[in-house]
Amino acid sequence: MATSTSSLLVLLAAAATVLAVFPATPVSAALPDIKPLLSNPWSAFKNFSGCHLGDERKGLAKLKDYLGHFGYLPPQPFNDTFDADMERAIKTYQENFGLEVTGQLDPATLAKMMAPRCGVADVINGTSTMAKSTVRGRNLYSYFPGQPSWPRSKKSLKYAITATSETTIDRATLSAVFARAFARWSEATTLNFTETARGSDADITIGFHGGDHGDGEAFDGPLGTLAHAFSPTDGRFHLDAAEAWVAGGDVSTASSDAAVDLESVAVHEIGHLLGLGHSAVEGAIMYPTITSRTRKVDLASDDVVGIQSLYGSNPDFKGVTPAPATSSREMDSSDVPGALSRLSTRVAGIVLAAWLALVLESW
Numbered sequence: 001m002a003t004s005t006s007s008l009l010v011l012l013a014a015a016a017t018v019l020a021v022f023p024a025t026p027v028s029a030a031l032p033d034i035k036p037l038l039s040n041p042w043s044a045f046k047n048f049s050g051c052h053l054g055d056e057r058k059g060l061a062k063l064k065d066y067l068g069h070f071g072y073l074p075p076q077p078f079n080d081t082f083d084a085d086m087e088r089a090i091k092t093y094q095e096n097f098g099l100e101v102t103g104q105l106d107p108a109t110l111a112k113m114m115a116p117r118c119g120v121a122d123v124i125n126g127t128s129t130m131a132k133s134t135v136r137g138r139n140l141y142s143y144f145p146g147q148p149s150w151p152r153s154k155k156s157l158k159y160a161i162t163a164t165s166e167t168t169i170d171r172a173t174l175s176a177v178f179a180r181a182f183a184r185w186s187e188a189t190t191l192n193f194t195e196t197a198r199g200s201d202a203d204i205t206i207g208f209h210g211g212d213h214g215d216g217e218a219f220d221g222p223l224g225t226l227a228h229a230f231s232p233t234d235g236r237f238h239l240d241a242a243e244a245w246v247a248g249g250d251v252s253t254a255s256s257d258a259a260v261d262l263e264s265v266a267v268h269e270i271g272h273l274l275g276l277g278h279s280a281v282e283g284a285i286m287y288p289t290i291t292s293r294t295r296k297v298d299l300a301s302d303d304v305v306g307i308q309s310l311y312g313s314n315p316d317f318k319g320v321t322p323a324p325a326t327s328s329r330e331m332d333s334s335d336v337p338g339a340l341s342r343l344s345t346r347v348a349g350i351v352l353a354a355w356l357a358l359v360l361e362s363w
């Protein structure tokens, strides 16, 4: 048995080597996919198109504020000069979002910056939580610094919807939306979630807030920052009450161009509540931006591997829904699920070879 086990280990080590020598297909830079939306707090950024190192442009400090808010620049009073620090920050942003790393405010970069997004920073204490482009094609999920998580012994978490006075969505609809969003994560893990009426009983509290709401992370009205949540075991999850949230119907047919799907944002923020940071995989739930009028609620392989590494996997989990067939251009920019399934096929082949070796050896 010892020999069999060590044979298996040798084969698995060989498999690891094969995977290291033949990394997944490199992924090219993503093309701009988000059209600038008219009224959002960042729409003036389009005026900075073409700005680069050495430029001085009125209002550029606002874009530095943006980079500072998401962790790309240390917080400070900013001026309107495009300096070397700003260039470095833009390069990191471009790496994180799979954009061409130009260090300039090109249209693709500005389009991404103006997209509605999560308020949680991409770079925390100077360390990018999103993977660098050099490892694209691999799992790119991330954790918060220090990898905080809920205690391994605590498999049942309670949540309460505690602040609803600033939303017109009825209570029953909210309960249904959040239950479905939590279920996405419990299906993949050994965690389970139940709603409780009282905030004092809850591990996680969910609320709608407008503007400055006391945690130093003021909301900014329609679009811009949509929501934020804190890492374990804080448990706070706040939604910008000013968004045109769609909680029931089909968000893609909503009348407002600024309509945002509540369940999609909830699935993302719950990832933060459980300990996941942002992912550079565009198809992942933990990718920082979401397009308005878009529903995105299915965990991607990247999210599943990340959360299962923290909490273990649910043996009944049926796996992720395969991504719909996409054009070759889209595949170029987000072929991570494909790369993962190719890896799985490779691993399956190697495991089969290991099993055959063991059978033959036992003869």
Ligand SMILES: [Zn+2]
Binding pocket: 118, 119, 120, 268, 269, 272, 278, 286, 288
């Ligand atoms: Zn986020």
Ligand SMILES: [Zn+2]
Binding pocket: 209, 213, 215, 217, 228, 238
């Ligand atoms: Zn908040």
